Amino acid sequence: MTLYTHQTENVAKTWILMSVFLAVVVALGGFFSYYYQDSNILYFAIIFSLLMNVFSYWFSDKIALSVAGAKPVTREEYFDLYSVVENLSITAGLPMPKIYIIPDPAPNAFATGRNKDHATIAVTTGLLQMMNKTELEGVIGHELSHIGNRDILLSTIVVVLVGMVSLLSNMFMRSMWFGGGRRNNNDREGGNILAIVGIVLAILTPIVATLIQLAISRKRELLADTSGVLLTRYPEGLISALRKIGSYEAPMLHPNTATAHLYISNPFGPNEKKVSFIAKMFLTHPPIEERIAALENK
16 A cells, blocks of 8 residues: 555545536436426526536635634744644655644644645644644644545535535425425326425435445545555554544534534544444544554554
């Protein structure tokens, strides 16, 4: 395994997921269009999905940084942080990413951007206060691995498309509850069955989409842990950093479910307790103890 083993794989996954979600949106739009006998609904779904794909590609990183309350900083303000990022970027063969600071006492960090040439790393003030140099290198190595493996765009695309599917499903549900009947439908029994099918699809589709999002999030964290260790050549740094992050029980000041999976650790608080297989499906991150155990067994 090399640092960029999964780069091509993640690019392919990005295109596959974009295609799958686009097909889901078109299918939902087609169902709504047939149910209401209005072809404009299908056209709206297609145009809306295409515009959201374009918008997410160009602006999702800015949205994530804004939601996190992150601010750009200079080398003079955070010289040690800049030095760590710069040195590891050179080692990884990556362009120097932009650096942002999140004023928050919880130790956390994330990487975002559409590619390695337009990437950003954001870290909290709490992380800088809690970590020594080798631990900070472990965290930065983890985030640079997200950039090197090109999964930052993958995670961003998934967020936007899951939100879009949920929005369309919610629109359909509201139309069903508040006066939505199939227009010009003379077969009442058939129309009722179709309505039930539509409601089931509207409920299940965003749930399945969210599960896909969370599964991708958990896998990318484990991959970034391993790749980060390959970059720093010092697994103890990241292991110690994860232990410190896991020991901080309070959530971030302003956690957001839309961007939670981007962080190195769950911004709503660590999930240290052992959970069942079903419960784990709804976690944004693998339990930190499992991540540490995986690194110690490498």
